[in-house]
Amino acid sequence: MKLSLTKLCRAFGSHRALDGLSLECEATGSLVLIGPSGGGKSTLLRVLAGLERPDSGTVEINGKPLVFEELPLLQHRRRTGVVFQGFNLFPHLSALENITLPLTAVHGHPPEKAAAIGLDFLRRFQLESHAAQKPAALSGGQRQRVAIARALAIDPQFLLLDEPTSALDPVMTAEVLEAIEALRAQGRDFILATHEMGFARRVADQIAFIAEGRLVEIGPPEQLFGESAAPQTREFLARVLRY
Amino acid sequence: MSRPAASLLSRFFFAQPATGAASGAARWCSAALVGGVLVACGWVLLRCSGLRWDWEAVGAYWQLFLSGWRTTVGVSLAALLLSTLLGAGLALAQRSDFLPLRYLAKCWIELIRGTPLLVQIYVLFYIVADAVQLENRALAGVLILSVFSGAYLAEVFRAGIESVGRSQLESALAIGLTRAQTYRHVILPQALRSVLPSLAGQFVSLIKDSSLLSVIGLNEFTQSARNVASYTYSNFESYLLLAVGYLLLTLPISIWTRRMEQRFRYET
Numbered sequence: 001m002k003l004s005l006t007k008l009c010r011a012f013g014s015h016r017a018l019d020g021l022s023l024e025c026e027a028t029g030s031l032v033l034i035g036p037s038g039g040g041k042s043t044l045l046r047v048l049a050g051l052e053r054p055d056s057g058t059v060e061i062n063g064k065p066l067v068f069e070e071l072p073l074l075q076h077r078r079r080t081g082v083v084f085q086g087f088n089l090f091p092h093l094s095a096l097e098n099i100t101l102p103l104t105a106v107h108g109h110p111p112e113k114a115a116a117i118g119l120d121f122l123r124r125f126q127l128e129s130h131a132a133q134k135p136a137a138l139s140g141g142q143r144q145r146v147a148i149a150r151a152l153a154i155d156p157q158f159l160l161l162d163e164p165t166s167a168l169d170p171v172m173t174a175e176v177l178e179a180i181e182a183l184r185a186q187g188r189d190f191i192l193a194t195h196e197m198g199f200a201r202r203v204a205d206q207i208a209f210i211a212e213g214r215l216v217e218i219g220p221p222e223q224l225f226g227e228s229a230a231p232q233t234r235e236f237l238a239r240v241l242r243y
Numbered sequence: 244m245s246r247p248a249a250s251l252l253s254r255f256f257f258a259q260p261a262t263g264a265a266s267g268a269a270r271w272c273s274a275a276l277v278g279g280v281l282v283a284c285g286w287v288l289l290r291c292s293g294l295r296w297d298w299e300a301v302g303a304y305w306q307l308f309l310s311g312w313r314t315t316v317g318v319s320l321a322a323l324l325l326s327t328l329l330g331a332g333l334a335l336a337q338r339s340d341f342l343p344l345r346y347l348a349k350c351w352i353e354l355i356r357g358t359p360l361l362v363q364i365y366v367l368f369y370i371v372a373d374a375v376q377l378e379n380r381a382l383a384g385v386l387i388l389s390v391f392s393g394a395y396l397a398e399v400f401r402a403g404i405e406s407v408g409r410s411q412l413e414s415a416l417a418i419g420l421t422r423a424q425t426y427r428h429v430i431l432p433q434a435l436r437s438v439l440p441s442l443a444g445q446f447v448s449l450i451k452d453s454s455l456l457s458v459i460g461l462n463e464f465t466q467s468a469r470n471v472a473s474y475t476y477s478n479f480e481s482y483l484l485l486a487v488g489y490l491l492l493t494l495p496i497s498i499w500t501r502r503m504e505q506r507f508r509y510e511t
């Protein structure tokens with residue numbers, strides 16, 4: 001995945017969530033966003049998902065500019081897999097139906113084929129015995145894995161994950177992190193925002209440190225977690241790694 | 244209380260405290276108890292009031308009752324369908340991006356909900372229907388009731404649509420559903436579940452409100468009962484029949500919507 005962002009701005013009232021953020025990264029499988037709370041990670045992911053329009057700036061993904069108009073955005077969303085913290089599954093649909101809905105309604109698969117794909121993905125995440133259950137009957141970790149399966153089933157160009165484990169206890173967190181590591185092993189491209197530094201380090205090809213709506217630094221994990229990191233990055237890491 | 248008596252009581256008259264589920268025996272016994280008490284009370288009250296039954300006089304007019312009841316059923320059913328369509332249309336219009344449409348829907352809803360049905364019937368029948376030369380009273384009645392009930396249903400539907408959380412709409416957007424698909428696959432199924440109780444209430448009201456159409460000379464059920472009562476001086480018998488006739492229509496609606504609620508049940 002190749003990503004090129006120039007001078008992205010997005011303000012909410014007088015507060016600039018993205019304040020001229022520019023970022024270049026070539027041929028990266030997994031990009032992990034870290035940084036202080038309120039720094040703009042979620043806003044950036046929402047822009048990349050086609051859910052938020054920037055006030056100014058450009059986004060280029062794999063060499064193609066993202067056009068912030070209704071139709072191209074719809075096309076973009078259909079090719080992007082999204083797993084966000086507040087994004088629930090649909091409570092009135094079973095785990096399997098949650099996965100097949102985008103396949104049938106958006107991607108035009110016939111129901112039998114959609115069900116076969118859905119079951120296949122549930123199996124990969126050890127969830128096939130829960131196929132008929134509604135989200136309320138699943139644990140938090142199972143729900144999040146169904147959400148990942150739903151995002152993967154459409155065969156997206158890449159996956160966006162925003163703190164996929166923030167609402168989970170340690171055991172469930174481990175389940176979900178394993179699922180994400182498996183994605184990396186399969187060569188899936190994804191962009192992930194997280195506060196789990198150990199995990200960021202393990203799973204990232206590149207890490208971007210984002211604060212106050214701007215990119216402070218981007219590089220491989222060894223660079224950001226090493227001695228040559230920018231002072232702001234080192235200060236942040238020192239603070240979060242103390243605990 | 245002694246132990247066996249308590250266990251007997253709980254066996255025949257109580258639901259499980261935790262789940263709310265009840266055995267068949269408990270349900271039948273309890274229903275029989277309530278039914279028995281109600282019938283006994285009614286009987287005692289009637290005896291004390293010294294009322295004399297006279298079903299023969301009323302019975303002679305059964306055809307009048309039946310034709311009135313049929314009119315009420317026909318008008319109510321037609322208005323039920325039409326007002327559901329109107330209500331859905333108004334609810335969507337209120338959410339439209341096209342402002343004139345939105346304001347029109349709001350005006351309609353506020354005007355109708357803020358004025359008595361009786362006034363609306365007079366205005367719509369003697370002015371509007373007259374102006375467009377609509378003379379069929381039953382048809383006029385259906386239209387008037389639909390205009391009235393549609394405004395209430397619009398608010399029921401709007402509340403239902405708004406009960407679907409923002410994150411659900413965003414999820415729908417994120418997986419690439421269009422607006423129409425979002426309504427069909429995400430909003431409608433979730434909204435339906437939350438509006439069912441109010442929907443049932445509104446349908447029941449609509450059926451009872453149809454009795455006001457007698458003021459435009461429509462011979463519906465209430466008007467027939469009133470007529471029979473004045474011919475026979477058997478007020479009580481006529482109105483008792485009237486009550487039973489309405490219950491025959493409204494109870495199935497309540498029962499049906501409860502069934503549907505069960506079917507749509509899922510936890511959030």
Ligand SMILES: Nc1ncnc2c1ncn2[C@@H]1O[C@H](COP(=O)(O)OP(=O)(O)OP(=O)(O)O)[C@@H](O)[C@H]1O
Nearest residue numbers: 012015016017035036037038039040041042043044
């Ligand atoms: N819809 C919105 N309306 C108003 N303000 C918003 C909105 N979305 C984000 N913000 C603000 O923009 C800033 C950046 O938020 P964002 O969620 O992108 O940060 P973040 O890096 O994801 O933080 P966290 O690590 O806590 O998730 C915050 O100050 C937030 O309050």
Ligand SMILES: [Mg+2]
Nearest residue numbers: 041042043162
């Ligand atoms: Mg965030």
